[in-house]
Amino acid sequence: MNNFELDFSGVDWTMIMEASADTLLMLGFSVFFTFIFGLPLGILLFLSGKSENVVLRAINTVVSFIVNILRSVPFIILMVALIPIVREVFGTAIGVRGTIPPLVIAAAPFFARLVETSLREVDRGVIEAAQAMGANTWQIIYKVLLPEARAGLIAGTTITAVTLVSYTAMSGMIGGGGLGDLAIRYGYHRYELTIMIVAIVVLVILVQLLQWIGDALVRRYTRK
């Protein structure tokens, strides 16, 4: 048999399905927690960044510094560095369970910056109008900032989700499970090209799907 001819008949589709399910699970949880932690962090960065209050300025400097550190460490290194901590706190550092914490720790600061950027796009005049009407900070956040930035926040979530797809694949390097794990174990270590190609095709479809949904939602909520 020619080395360059591919034979997909030997592919274990159950294994592919299970790996895909693992990837979706990791993606779903990590996107969810990234959103939960990243959104308030982004709002905090935005509000403290334009404040004249000394305490808030200090908070902004510290949070901004931590966010920058987490963002400048490559994910693959961050993941390895976090292994002992993750094992201590969550019981395991491998598999779907062990992978979600490093995914969230890496993606939340990234998402927070995207949130901050979309909040900056909100017309200052509209915020001022709300202040003039007597709105307090909470009301400005959930009645003005978040609805006005909705399209931008959805776009940011989409970008983060797509980035998380590639992160989940990387986590295969440390036994994270999912399609990336499959591609590395079979495609890289055992040189089973077919499995790797199938894994990549599934990942491509997943990313396309995410982008398509995200774009549709952004169109739906754009009012400019």
Next chain:
Amino acid sequence: MPNLIDQGSSATGKAGNRSLIRIQHLSKRYPSQGKGAEGMLALDHIDLHIAKGEIYGIIGHSGAGKSTLLRSMNLLERPTSGTVIVDEVELTTLSTAALQKQRSKIGMIFQHFNLLSSATVYDNIAFPLELVGTPKQTIKAKVDQLLDLVGLEDHRNKYPAQLSGGQKQRVGIARALANDPKVLLCDEATSALDPQTTNSILDLLLKINKEFGITIALITHEMHVIQRICDRVAVIHGGRIVEEGNVVDVFLKPQHAVTREFIMEESQSDEVQPWSAFKTQAGEGSQVVKINYLGDVTYEPVLHHVLNTAGLSYAILQGTISKMKDTPYGQLVIRLDGDAEKLKGALSALQERGLEVEVIA
């Protein structure tokens, strides 16, 4: 939270003509970027009283401080020193929460409308009501009523991006009125609109002032706006009020150079010449006279009667007959021909009939 809100009702009725907005010794200095420098003094010890129910205009060039002054009336801009009292409540001493509550009773509209782009017309007008926790049914009734007032019933489900500039400002006005404010602050509310739309918005403001007795404070750089709806006007220049008074007085007898400039701009300076330009028209047996009309006398044939009786002939050199809000006024420059005695008699006869006469040459 201290119950400062109700002070208004207990402290009312001291004077007949009470001020709704009182600004005392207000100064605002913007810090400079470099250390040690003085910074920029935007407002320089401003004293201002706005009476209940009047439309008060503040006119000035950009950078004169008018925007800072207006925005200090609801403390969007915090003054460096001085006090701001609105409806007997001293805003400058309030806690954040008390200030927020007080602000809901001060409506504001903006040059660029500042509507929520993600909310419909209905939701934009409902917004201030939601902020203070109004029940849904009450909100609906109130918004319907406001939509009717500003004439936007058919646009209730549209988004701001689907509206024209004038319609957006109408939404802004409806939103500002939602909490039944006593004061409406207008921050260059018509500056982004074309002349026709400007007039329709000004008429709406006038209607609101008359029907609901809402006090209006507005800033503008157009004398036209002042002339059309304001009762009193302040001219601001370099952070100081350089002239203040009833619109008719300020308009007909401007004292400060900046005021004269605004009036000249309004009357298209290339067509109207200053009075002094007509001095050369005077000669042997003729005088150049400036006549100011004010009120109903404007539309009466006073000039004709008096000069006919005196047996004088005259030529009109330049003139304006118009209205300031509800007050008709006229300004004429005429040349009178005849003998000196008759001229003198005619001028005092004109004065007796209520005209203001000034001999230029």
